[in-house]
Structure formats: structure tokens, C-alpha cells
Amino acid sequence: MIIRVLSSVYHYQAMIYALAWRDLQSRYVGTLGGILWTFAHPLAVITVFYFVFAVGFRSQGTNGAPFLLWFVCGIVPWFFFNETLLAATDSITRHAHLIKKTVFPSEILPLVSIAAGLVPHSIFLLIVAGLVAWFQVPFSVERLLVVYFLLCTCLLLVGLSWLLSAIQVFYRDVSHALSIVLNLLFWTTPIVWSPDMIPEGYRELLFCNPIYYLVEGYRGLLVFHETVWPSAGHTAYFWCVVTAVFLAGTYVFSRLKPEFADVM
Secondary structure (H helix, E strand, O other), X not given: OHHHHHHHHHHOHHHHHHHHHHHHHHHOOOOOOOOHHHHHHHHHHHHHHHHHHXXXXXXXXXXXXXXXXXXXXXXXXHHHHHHHHHHHHOHHHHOHHHHHHOOOOHHHHHHHHHHHHHHHHHHHHHHHHHHHHHOOOOOOHHHHHHHHHHHHHHHHHHHHHHHHHHHHHHOOHHHHHHHXXXXXXXXXXXXXXXXXXXXXXXXXHHHHXXXXXXXXXXXXXXXXXXXXXXXXXXXXXXXXXXXXXHHHHHHHHHHHHHHHHHHO
């Protein structure tokens, strides 16, 4: 079953790109701002948090890094993860007309949401690159390896998207619960606050959060004058989590897929 799902994704990759482009276009039909609305909310959030924490609380980035650069490099991967996972979880139920009326490869629908999310994320990375240059962080080829952490994020999203979107067909509470869980995850991940703020004895708990690995990965390669990579132990743990989530998502989706048309 798992091999069949993966081979189907490979076979329909052209359709994934076409549907992702169509999804991006359909979001802004009839609007004057177009794709600019994708960035309006994130930029508003960044502005509010910056003034609250940097101006109000006089927060500082770790190791003397500029707070704005440190903060943006942490919240940009979070925006991609958060918005994409919410969209991918609803992708099957949102396209019920395709599932019920045609023989359609439903496993590609969560991937369409991920592919569509890569477009605004890429533009945000260009903004980050501008900030890196503005704060005169020395350029090195190693910084381009931030693509590795983008790949890590995508693989984690694929597993979670297949798992949650399949369950969402049977239990529509999933998307509502997910919004709450993601909100809690945001505040328990050091995105707007520094890991140095919690007692040293509790910092090991941060390693249990896979989003922490991604956030610190982006920061380690983009914020500091010398690039910083996660430890080998942290990397091994993250990939164990990703592998488990990916296999669980693939298995659950392949088992539940035959029942989608009957339930919707």
C-alpha cells in the first residue's frame, strides 16, 4: 500500500504542480491586492511582535544577534509550516467533488497545498536574504544549505498532511483541534522568546519539539556571523520523528482512502 501511494505521487507530479498553480490563482480571484494578501497578515504579525518584544520588552536575539533578523528567521519557517498544514488537512474534504465523482488520486491533494505554500515561502526567504544583507551578515556558500531545513519541513508536512487529512474525512473536529494545537505549539517553541529564558534543566525538553529543530536550523545558517548546525543527536532524533510520522501518515492514508467516497 505504501509503495503504491508513493509511486502514484511520482506519476502525478505534473498534476501536482498544475493544481498548486491553480490553487494560488483561485485564492485571489476578484481581489485587487492579488498575491500581496498572502503577505499582509504575516507582515502585520511580524510588525506587532517586533514592537511588543523588541520595543516594549527590549528583547534581544541570542548571542548578540539583531532581534529583527533573529525573529524573522524563526517565524518565516513557522508561517510555512502552520499555514500549509492547516490547508493540507482540509484538502481532501475541500475537494470532495473530485473524490466522489471521478477516479482521482486523492493522495496528491495534501501535496498540492504544500507545493502552493512553497511560493510565498520562497518570497519570504528573499526578504530574509535582504535582511541578512542589511545587517551585514557575511555571506558564505554554507548559508545556502538552508534548503536542507526546507526539505526537512516539507517531509514532516507530507507525513502529517496525509495522516491528518485522512482522519479529517471521518472526524471534522481534526481541523478545529489542529488550530488549537498549532497555537500552543507556537508559544512553546522559541520563536518570539529565547531558549535562554527557561531554566537550563528544562532546555532538554525543547529537543522533543521537531519545530525547534527547524527554527534553530534556519537561524543557525542565516543569523550569526559563523554558521551553527544542530547537534548530531538532535538531528538523529528529528529524522526518527520524521520517519515515524511519514510512515504513519502513508499507512493511515492508504488504509482509509478506499472509504473516502462513501463517507463524504
